[in-house]
Amino acid sequence: MDDLLLPDRYKQNDFFICDVFDSFKDDMASMEHPVFSLSKKPDHRVLVYESNGNSIKIKPSYTGLATILDKDVLLYLASSLMNAKNNREKISKTVRFTSYDYLIATNKGTGGFQYKQLQEGLERLKGTVIQTNIKTNGVEVIEEFGLIDRWKIVKEGTKGKAVAIEVTLSDWFFNSILGDSVLSIDKDYFRLRKPTERRLYELARKHCGNQVTWKIKLENLKAKIGITSPTKTLRFNINKIAETNHLPEYNISIENDMVMFTRKEPPKENNASGQLPCD
Template sequence: MASHLTTDRYRQKDFFIADIFDVSPKDDLASMEHPLFALKAGDKNPRHYEHNGITVDVYPGSWGLATIHDKDIWIYCISQLVEAMNRDREDVQRTVRFTAYDFLKTTNRRTDGDSYNRMADALNRLQSTTINTSIETENYRERAGFSLVDSWRVIERSPNDNRMVAVEVTLPNWLFRSVRSMKVLTLSPDYFLLRKALDRRVYELARKHCGNQPKWAVSVAVLHKKTGSTSPLKKFRFDLKSLAQSNELPDYRVAYDETTDILTFYARGGKGARAQIGDMLTKTNRSTK
């Protein structure tokens, strides 16, 4: 007897549908710690980074290096995957399907035609940028180069202007292993309000190193290396002073000490405020002796 049911074409799903709203932004620890993303648009120079036994080599494709703003696609996908795992969903896969509109709104972008085109450019840079690294995820080290995005494709286009409506992004195994093992941290929603690439990178490092501590101190020279900045140290220092004076970095107040050339990040709130007051009193006492 013939079945009354048609075939379920999507029973064996190999993608994850990003359909959870009001998700807290999440980032993976490894890319917060090490400079995988360029700070300057149009950068086509290969980069080598080495620190405390970790090496990272980043190679651009024809679209140039993926930037810290391109990383928003990573953050969007990671956030959806983590929230789904927290809800015990069983369909979590490294291929994520989502609507372009939701991504643009979530990451504080405009939703005009140019924004859709820039999103496609970002996906091309992510796919063409390759990484070689000694960073391990889930006790596994990638031996060959891998792209920041394995692949992407347009699932649906608008019939009126051919604008992409839904896309499908396959994350690299390296990143998916990190997410699966919950090596992630929650970011402030105001992260997406930061315009400057350096400010975003500095926030990532402060969030990673400060964690639940009241403060984190780092020399300008070390921070210059860890951000992956290609600016001269003098210009880099000027930009950090400007950031400290603005007091606009989410979650943290920033203080720069010209004598030691050290930047200190204080968590906003009670413990951070007490730590900053304590440091100010110590500095005052030293100067009066």
């Protein structure tokens, strides 16, 4: 199975994943829509999702939408901030870290290509904008914000190698840290090769959680993943993943276009239920 995953380059601690829309208390459905592009090529689509009269619009910059691989920066920052918060240290929206530590923590190489990818990812994170309209008790609030507010890279030496990164988080992200709106994720998430596999793991982690099983119709799963490829392609890919069984923490199976996620092992918290929620 190891050839299906990226090499485990370094020994890592557990990380945390931030649920993007947890700050919108009355719009829980919007958390389930894909925000990050799964494309490996520049994605300049404007994504629009609607649920229960509320809408979410995700707009790219000239560099394209932020990708699910760019999201590793946010996972790293969430992990760092939660660790500091749990240790009763003071935290702020502006976080300074070394590029080397980030690359090691997220199981990436440390060559020039990876440093270039990091900068391009920061550009896409800064440029991608989310617009929401939330309707509550007859009042509509339209709001627009970026994934991050600003970033800075400090370089030194004749080759100009990145030494330190400084990122200022947007309010929505920082508020999710203050509110403990995070979920732990398996470190092998960073070894998943394909963007779709990462998105499948995220959905399993969020919806299955500590339950024994989560079931969802294939068409509904396709919408949550955010892909435009034919349904038959997703069906084929899920069957292949079911054969290899290499997703961290969860098994996946499909029968009559009903996809089922089940935990490989009981959660650390012993409160799993045997219910089978369906979407």
